[in-house]
Amino acid sequence: MEFVKSLGADEVLDYKTPDGAALRSPSGKKYDVVIRGTNGIPWSTFEPNLSENGKVIDLTPGAGTMMTFALKKLTFSKKKILPLFLVPKGENLEYLVKLVKEGKLKTVVDSKYPLSNAEEAWAKSIDGHATGKIIVEL
Ligand SMILES: NC(=O)c1ccc[n+]([C@@H]2O[C@H](COP(=O)([O-])OP(=O)(O)OC[C@H]3O[C@@H](n4cnc5c(N)ncnc54)[C@H](OP(=O)(O)O)[C@@H]3O)[C@@H](O)[C@H]2O)c1
Structure with missing residues (x-):
């Protein structure tokens, strides 16, 4: 909290x-x-x-x-x-990036996984209790 x-x-x-x-x-x-x-x-x-x-x-x-x-x-x-069925548009993503750069939007990363470990990332995601985004690195 x-x-x-x-x-x-x-x-x-x-x-x-x-x-x-x-x-x-x-x-x-x-x-x-x-x-x-x-x-x-x-x-x-x-x-x-x-x-x-x-x-x-x-x-x-x-x-x-x-x-x-x-x-x-x-x-x-x-x-x-x-x-809401979101299909992100380029201009909307650019707007979000601008807010992040200005410090108006805080992003939170829960965890990062290499692609070879994508299965573990998926399991973490469907568990439904990540605190922030789960990143799979390519
Ligand atoms: N419609 C669209 O275009 C769109 C776009 C993006 C995402 N989504 C969907 O939106 C949902 C949320 O995305 P996300 O990435 O934030 O998901 P997420 O990673 O599954 O969300 C996890 C968060 O939800 C909390 N939580 C779990 N059960 C809860 C409950 N019963 N009441 C309140 N909070 C609860 C967890 O808190 P605790 O750890 O404390 O349990 C954790 O902070 C997902 O189902 C995703 O598929 C839809």
Whole structure:
């Protein structure tokens, strides 16, 4: 939690505690945007924690997300879940590199592996608990 604060977060939740699993903000705030980077958290957990026009951007969209997305669209709901299928464009990556150079974006490397050890890198990745990016060096 200290590490996440050091990246600039004002509040950090521990998903292994009941309040954290319920996504309750310690200060009682509602969220305008949630970026969902892990699956297994249902819409019913997000919904009460979102502000009136709150959105969940889902980086791990599955069938449940697609159904909720369609339902919220059909019912003109202000609270929404939006699946994101990212195909990085050169200009967007250049923008990110610029932010890194300016010190506005901090990047974190969990571990590096040679290509000959890619299997171990993959195992670490699918374990789902890397702290930062896993690099395979060519
Ligand atoms: N849609 C797209 O275009 C796109 C692009 C990039 C990535 N993705 C997807 O986005 C997801 C996140 O990417 P990533 O590289 O950050 O993945 P990752 O390396 O698997 O994320 C690991 C992090 O997630 C935390 N975590 C694991 N389970 C959690 C839970 N139930 N609640 C809260 N945090 C949890 C871990 O914390 P602890 O170590 O404390 O458990 C660790 O910090 C992946 O599923 C990836 O496939 C999608």
